[in-house]
Amino acid sequence: MSRFTIVFMLTMTVVMAAHPTLAASYAVGTCKPTLPSFANISTAVSSVPPSSTVLVCPGTYKEQVTISQPLTLQGITSANSAQAVIAVPDGGLSTTFDALVGMLVAPQVMVTMGPVTLTNITVDGTGADDTCNAQLAGIYYASGSSGTINEVTTRSHLNSFCSIGILADNFSSTSESVTIQNSSVLDMDGIGIEVGTDQTPPTLTATIKGNTIDSNIGILTFRNAGSVTGNVVSAVNSALYLRAPASTVSGNTIPKSDIGIYAAEDGVSATSNKISNSTIGIVIGAANTTFQSNTITRTTTGIDFYCRTAAVAHNTINDANVGLADVPASFASPNNVFNVSTFRTGGC
Numbered sequence: 577m578s579r580f581t582i583v584f585m586l587t588m589t590v591v592m593a594a595h596p597t598l599a600a601s602y603a604v605g606t607c608k609p610t611l612p613s614f615a616n617i618s619t620a621v622s623s624v625p626p627s628s629t630v631l632v633c634p635g636t637y638k639e640q641v642t643i644s645q646p647l648t649l650q651g652i653t654s655a656n657s658a659q660a661v662i663a664v665p666d667g668g669l670s671t672t673f674d675a676l677v678g679m680l681v682a683p684q685v686m687v688t689m690g691p692v693t694l695t696n697i698t699v700d701g702t703g704a705d706d707t708c709n710a711q712l713a714g715i716y717y718a719s720g721s722s723g724t725i726n727e728v729t730t731r732s733h734l735n736s737f738c739s740i741g742i743l744a745d746n747f748s749s750t751s752e753s754v755t756i757q758n759s760s761v762l763d764m765d766g767i768g769i770e771v772g773t774d775q776t777p778p779t780l781t782a783t784i785k786g787n788t789i790d791s792n793i794g795i796l797t798f799r800n801a802g803s804v805t806g807n808v809v810s811a812v813n814s815a816l817y818l819r820a821p822a823s824t825v826s827g828n829t830i831p832k833s834d835i836g837i838y839a840a841e842d843g844v845s846a847t848s849n850k851i852s853n854s855t856i857g858i859v860i861g862a863a864n865t866t867f868q869s870n871t872i873t874r875t876t877t878g879i880d881f882y883c884r885t886a887a888v889a890h891n892t893i894n895d896a897n898v899g900l901a902d903v904p905a906s907f908a909s910p911n912n913v914f915n916v917s918t919f920r921t922g923g924c
Contacts, residue, residue, distance in 0.1 A: 605633025683716035690722035739766030764791030772798025883924035
């Protein structure tokens with residue numbers, strides 16, 4: 577036996593001793609007979625080695641899933657279907673307290689560490705408790721977790737206005753990041769996506785991009801860093817409710833809402849968003865905010881200052897009853913206003 581062969585075999589022995597179980601792919605269901613398989617998602621994600629990929633066969637899985645190790649949970653195509661649905665279990669959902677929402681949360685999928693990637697999964701809240709005893713959440717990335725949500729659908733979360741499609745927060749001093757992208761949040765009577773942290777500087781970087789949302793409140797940000805870009809958000813109330821000055825908000829499309837963008841924290845900014853069919857395009861609910869190069873079309877009021885000082889410039893307002901409302905007397909920045917009955921009110 578050559579010296580090289582001996583050294584190689586000794587090296588592999590050490591590697592295998594340090595990693596007795598190496599990450600691989602596993603299946604939930606019977607559509608991948610060549611892979612080790614599990615009957616349900618919960619058993620799979622708690623049994624596989626860290627950083628494994630769990631492939632979920634099409635079907636409906638009535639279970640509450642907790643993921644407490646790094647892995648990928650991915651729905652796959654089989655027998656002309658590509659929909660793996662996590663549904664509410666017959667016994668209902670257990671709860672946990674969350675400081676960001678200030679009440680108990682009943683999550684269908686909860687992630688407690690990371691990174692965890694969820695892709696091609698549908699989370700359906702049909703049949704959950706609708707009495708608002710707890711905040712119903714489709715997907716919940718709890719404090720201390722991280723990962724990516726990609727090509728996911730959360731739907732039918734109706735809980736007397738106490739529901740969140742996707743919730744991510746971090747109350748740890750250790751920085752975490754969550755990306756929510758290319759996903760669909762619909763049939764919501766609460767908040768589509770909510771992200772936040774109580775740490776200063778922010779210890780949660782939340783990237784929210786390319787999603788389609790239809791809910792009561794579209795996206796709520798709270799003191800997190802990151803970005804909200806390229807989303808299409810329809811909302812009964814506020815499409816974007818912003819309390820995160822460290823976050824970039826741009827390039828979003830808001831085709832329908834009561835309030836397109838609500839700035840609820842000092843220092844918030846939003847640029848190059850497109851808002852239409854709203855009662856009020858932008859509400860300035862805090863001081864020292866910035867709104868530039870937004871396009872606001874077909875609203876009752878384009879931008880309502882509520883007598884607050886703000887950097888509002890180069891926005892285009894077309895087809896509104898009032899272009900700029902409750903404007904401080906000192907305000908003089910340039911904006912483009914077309915087909916508006918009253919250009920400006922206020923003089924606060």
